[in-house]
Every structure is written in structure tokens, then in C-alpha cells.
Amino acid sequence: MPPSKLKSNEAPVPPRRQQDADAKAGSGVPVKARPLTRIQREKQDIILEAALEVFSVHGFRGSTIDQIAEVAGMSKPNLLYYFPRKEEIHRRLMSELLVTWLAPLREMDAKGDPFPEIRSYIRRKLEMARDFPRESRLFANEMLQGAPRIIEMIEVDLKNLVDEKAQVLLGWMDEGKLARTDPYHLIFSIWATTQHYADFDVQVRAVLGPARGGEGRFEDAARYLEQLFLFGLTPRKQPGKPA
Amino acid sequence: MPPSKLKSNEAPVPPRRQQDADAKAGSGVPVKARPLTRIQREKQDIILEAALEVFSVHGFRGSTIDQIAEVAGMSKPNLLYYFPRKEEIHRRLMSELLVTWLAPLREMDAKGDPFPEIRSYIRRKLEMARDFPRESRLFANEMLQGAPRIIEMIEVDLKNLVDEKAQVLLGWMDEGKLARTDPYHLIFSIWATTQHYADFDVQVRAVLGPARGGEGRFEDAARYLEQLFLFGLTPRKQPGKPA
DNA sequence: CTAACATTTTTCCAACTGGTCAAAATTCTT
DNA sequence: AAGAATTTTGACCAGTTGGAAAAATGTTAG
Incomplete structure (x- = not known):
């Protein structure tokens, strides 16, 4: 039995997108990159701050979205509304x-x-x-x-x-x-x-x-x-x- | 909403013990600390080596027993036979x-x-x-x-x-x-x-x-x-x- | 050889995890 | 104030995770 290298199970190919968040390719639509609302900017900052707190201690794998959401003072789905996945935050x-x-x-x-x-x-x-x-x-x-x-x-x-x-x-x-x-x-x-x-x-x-x-x-x-x-x-x- | 410190959810009080592994108090039994078989010594070493490999990269929270078991070339329950919990290995x-x-x-x-x-x-x-x-x-x-x-x-x-x-x-x-x-x-x-x-x-x-x-x-x-x-x-x- | 013990496998579980979705609540624009 | 857009919530899901129990399979001393 060979020692077998650690599998890097982290990102099984993101399947869908949430709503906008970034440009969609393929259509002739002129990529309406909306300019971020006040709330979006504020909340993203709060989330990044919370994520810094958590990631800096436990690393990527050791941190959970729930932990970050709790520190950020919001629910997990709410957090995921701003950053559709954990990797994005990191x-x-x-x-x-x-x-x-x-x-x-x-x-x-x-x-x-x-x-x-x-x-x-x-x-x-x-x-x-x-x-x-x-x-x-x-x-x-x-x-x-x-x-x-x-x-x-x-x-x-x-x-x-x-x-x-x-x-x-x-x-x-x-x-x-x-x-x-x-x-x-x-x-x-x-x-x-x-x-x-x-x-x-x-x-x-x-x-x-x-x-x-x-x-x-x-x-x-x-x-x-x-x-x-x-x-x-x-x-x-x-x-x-x-x- | 207070920032609320990170909860240290890591060890909800171990409930039961597997079999022996360490001394049991309370009984008059003379604590028959068996001297570790050959297999026990070997397997523990293999596990510790594997755990070093995994823990050193992902930290405690970021590492899983499954990963360690895989590197050690044994099943998770088998590994848990030698170290009744993750914390023990660490x-x-x-x-x-x-x-x-x-x-x-x-x-x-x-x-x-x-x-x-x-x-x-x-x-x-x-x-x-x-x-x-x-x-x-x-x-x-x-x-x-x-x-x-x-x-x-x-x-x-x-x-x-x-x-x-x-x-x-x-x-x-x-x-x-x-x-x-x-x-x-x-x-x-x-x-x-x-x-x-x-x-x-x-x-x-x-x-x-x-x-x-x-x-x-x-x-x-x-x-x-x-x-x-x-x-x-x-x-x-x-x-x-x-x- | 065989009973007693040690080891391994199989099955299972409850909690946790990353993430989805539709509906409800809120905020913004006109 | 109303309609549109944005934000938030609650319910839910499939996969993972730490761990338990018990049955099955070795190993070994007598």
C-alpha cells in the first residue's frame, strides 16, 4: 500500500452562479457590471473583516462559513449572498x-x-x-x-x-x-x-x-x-x- | 450586535471511553496497564507519522481523521482503535x-x-x-x-x-x-x-x-x-x- | 488445538459543512 | 405611494466528519 499523497479535495468545480456578482460571457449584453450599492460595500467589508479574524487563526480548511457569518453578525445564507463561495472570500x-x-x-x-x-x-x-x-x-x-x-x-x-x-x-x-x-x-x-x-x-x-x-x-x-x-x-x- | 468572540467549539466533553487506553479510577482493580503489543507500537508510530504529515499542513481543525487514516493506510475505525480521539493523536x-x-x-x-x-x-x-x-x-x-x-x-x-x-x-x-x-x-x-x-x-x-x-x-x-x-x-x- | 485476547471491518449515526432556493422583508426610485 | 430592485430569512440538501457498536477475523499462550 503506497503512502498515497494527500488528496486536495477542495473545490469540486463550482456548478452554478448565484445571480450577478461578475460578468457573464457569451451573450451580446454589454456586461452591465452594476456599481455596488452602499450596503454591498459595507457588508462586504464586514464579511472580509470577520473572515480575516477566522481564517488567520484556523486557515482555510479549518474555518467554516458559519464561523465567519457569526463573527460578521449575519446568517450564513446572507453572507453567501455577498460572496457566493468560501474560496471567493479567501x-x-x-x-x-x-x-x-x-x-x-x-x-x-x-x-x-x-x-x-x-x-x-x-x-x-x-x-x-x-x-x-x-x-x-x-x-x-x-x-x-x-x-x-x-x-x-x-x-x-x-x-x-x-x-x-x-x-x-x-x-x-x-x-x-x-x-x-x-x-x-x-x-x-x-x-x-x-x-x-x-x-x-x-x-x-x-x-x-x-x-x-x-x-x-x-x-x-x-x-x-x-x-x-x-x-x-x-x-x-x-x-x-x-x- | 456584539462581535462575539470565536467560539472554541472543539471538545464537547468526551462522553465514553473505547476500551482501555488509560487507567480507570474508582475500582480496587490494580490498574492493569498492559505493556503494549508489538502491533500496537508499530501502528501507533505509523499513525503518528501520518498525523504529522496532515496536521503540519492543515492544522488541527483543518485535518480530518479520514485523511490521517488514508495516509496511514488504514480505515478510520481502525485508526480510532489505537487513538480513541483526534485530540489524543495531536x-x-x-x-x-x-x-x-x-x-x-x-x-x-x-x-x-x-x-x-x-x-x-x-x-x-x-x-x-x-x-x-x-x-x-x-x-x-x-x-x-x-x-x-x-x-x-x-x-x-x-x-x-x-x-x-x-x-x-x-x-x-x-x-x-x-x-x-x-x-x-x-x-x-x-x-x-x-x-x-x-x-x-x-x-x-x-x-x-x-x-x-x-x-x-x-x-x-x-x-x-x-x-x-x-x-x-x-x-x-x-x-x-x-x- | 483452542480459549482468551487483540485487531480489523462493517454498519451506523448525529452533528456539521458548503451551498441552494423560494419567499418574505426591506430599501430605493420615480 | 407604488413598483422595482435589493437584501434577508428559513427551510432544506447532499456530502463530510468524529465517533460508537458490534460482529468478524486474526494471534498467541497454554
Whole structure:
């Protein structure tokens, strides 16, 4: 008996459509894409917010429409009126996420100096971990599962951006302004260290305890990471300690 | 309508027991804990292996007994004969995991010198990410969910170990052998950077592409992390480049 | 060999799941 | 205010899921 790979039973081909929701092909009708009512916009936002709450904790398979509907404060059929299927909600969430998620890296400017640029990149990522932990976990959840629903975005958009920024880093290294090292792993290490504070929040809090695990932990983290990325752990002369 | 916190519907109080599996209280019977047959040991191992495969990808809620049974090559009722409920399998997996998971940190020796010790700690963690990625993801999955099933272990065993090792690091700092910095965040950064290669493996591969995303990526990571933790990103004189 | 025990299979079930549908209620437009 | 369009509800369904019970089939010590 061969181990047999996990079957990916998730999407048995959607059979019908609910009503409109997106363009219908085949007819000469000029695709009357109605502009979304106020209620539609509001409710969709409420649903996406609720879905973020649920998906970010339990992942796609582990979350149910009922759970999302309950958090959103509406009935399941009502929710399904706005998003005809579960996948749709998740897809929307993920594509919106990726844009905001990569924004900090986009801002890293080749024309700036490496240390201010890297330093503020780290700060921005850390702020995102602090202010949008659910988004971070949603992303992490998807990664853990092998990114089945966003793999192309990763392979195209994200890869291109990283390639571009790796070139920027290499440029700085050529100018002697930055230690010569692997730019890709450099970026990975910034992602890892900052997102850790969102994704492993429970662990961080548990280890730091109530005294140091409060909001101050992000400031401590920022200070520590700044030092790590600047000088590493090698001890240096204390500038303000002549004695 | 209050947002209403996610209900934790996971364990409606187990009603009955299957047959033995653990001690029965109340009777004067001397708790005949049978010593586990050969088949029992073998099958349990097969099940745990299969469960690791499944849980590490989909998390607890997202995984089904059927999936695990299929991977394990047995029927669901048969599987339930060995582990009377899903939670049991997960619990076993987690408690075994935590021991091996913390082993590398345990080995960090106060009597050694900081750089060799930290360096080999990083190496060991990186090897674990390479050789036991499923375990890493299982752990990450549990963390993302708020560690509901292992929070006490985190708050006690893990915290104690980290506290102890933080003292070791502080000692080294006092001796001037290690840059003075936050020992807790130092440990976090090692966890984050190393586990990243297991938990975000898809992303790492996608970004590095087929050329650099092969097995060599772990060696590249090791080299990069070594430099990062030793010297950071500040450029230094090239030792072997006098020109 | 066979009774006692261990293992496996078959059948079954109630709750949960993603999703449909028609009717009722509400909101918007004129 | 009325008609049209939108939104919400309630009833329902087929497939899945965790698990129980019991019968059928091995295995093994005496």
C-alpha cells in the first residue's frame, strides 16, 4: 500500500452562479457590471473583516462559513449572498493582503543610503506585525499550507519585487556601503525576524512574561534588531564610556 | 450586535471511553496497564507519522481523521482503535515534539565561548528546519492558533529553559564576550531566522528560483546567518584583500 | 488445538459543512 | 405611494466528519 499523497479535495468545480456578482460571457449584453450599492460595500467589508479574524487563526480548511457569518453578525445564507463561495472570500482577502504586505519593501529606495533604508524597512515591517497581526498570520497560514491559492502571485509579483530589491542591495554592496552578503537571505531574515512577533505572538508573550511582554516588546524588538543588523553580536567599544 | 468572540467549539466533553487506553479510577482493580503489543507500537508510530504529515499542513481543525487514516493506510475505525480521539493523536505529537524541539537550545553551554556556542546553535536549528520541516510547521501551526493545546508547556517548560539560557547570555555579556543586548530577543531572532526556512519553504523556493532554491539554500542560509549574527551588515576590511 | 485476547471491518449515526432556493422583508426610485 | 430592485430569512440538501457498536477475523499462550 503506497503512502498515497494527500488528496486536495477542495473545490469540486463550482456548478452554478448565484445571480450577478461578475460578468457573464457569451451573450451580446454589454456586461452591465452594476456599481455596488452602499450596503454591498459595507457588508462586504464586514464579511472580509470577520473572515480575516477566522481564517488567520484556523486557515482555510479549518474555518467554516458559519464561523465567519457569526463573527460578521449575519446568517450564513446572507453572507453567501455577498460572496457566493468560501474560496471567493479567501481569494479577495489574499489579493488585498499581498499588496499591503509588500508595500514596505517597495518603499526601500535605491537612491537612499543602505542603513537608513534598511533600518526603516525593519521598522515598517515591525509596525505591520504590531498593527496587523491577523494579516501576518493569514499570510503565514497560507505559506504553511504550501500557498496553494497564491502560489502564482508569489512566483511572479513577489519574486519580481524581491529580485529588484536584491539588485538594489547588491548595488550598495558594490559601492562598499553594505557588507557583501547574500541579498536574498538578507531579505528573508528581515521578514522572519519581524513577522515572528505577529505569528508567534503567544510564544513571545509567554516567554517574556507579563512584565516585559506588554506593548513595549515591539520597542525592545526594534532596538535589538537594529543592533543585530547593524553590528551583529560582536562586542564593541562603548562610545560614551571613556573610563 | 456584539462581535462575539470565536467560539472554541472543539471538545464537547468526551462522553465514553473505547476500551482501555488509560487507567480507570474508582475500582480496587490494580490498574492493569498492559505493556503494549508489538502491533500496537508499530501502528501507533505509523499513525503518528501520518498525523504529522496532515496536521503540519492543515492544522488541527483543518485535518480530518479520514485523511490521517488514508495516509496511514488504514480505515478510520481502525485508526480510532489505537487513538480513541483526534485530540489524543495531536496531543501525543505535540508533547513528543516539544522535547526534540528544544533540544538544540538545551545544548547551548554556559561553559563554552559565546560565538562557537551561538554559531552551533544556529546550525543545529537550521538542520532541524532542513531535516524536520513538518515538525516545524506543526509547531508553527499551533502557535498561529494561539497554542490552545500546549500553552502550559510553553509557559512552563519553554519559558524556564529560555530564562535559563537568557542568563547564560547575560553572563557572556557581563564578561564582555558578547555585545550587550536583549537576550530574549536574541533567542527569538535565532528561532525566527532558522524556522523560516521550514515554515515559509514555498516562499523561499519561489523567490530563489530553481537555480538557487535547491538543497544548497541551507548552506547559503547558514553562511549568511553566521555573518549576520557575528558582524551584522556593516562593511568591514577584507582580511585577504590587501590591495 | 483452542480459549482468551487483540485487531480489523462493517454498519451506523448525529452533528456539521458548503451551498441552494423560494419567499418574505426591506430599501430605493420615480 | 407604488413598483422595482435589493437584501434577508428559513427551510432544506447532499456530502463530510468524529465517533460508537458490534460482529468478524486474526494471534498467541497454554
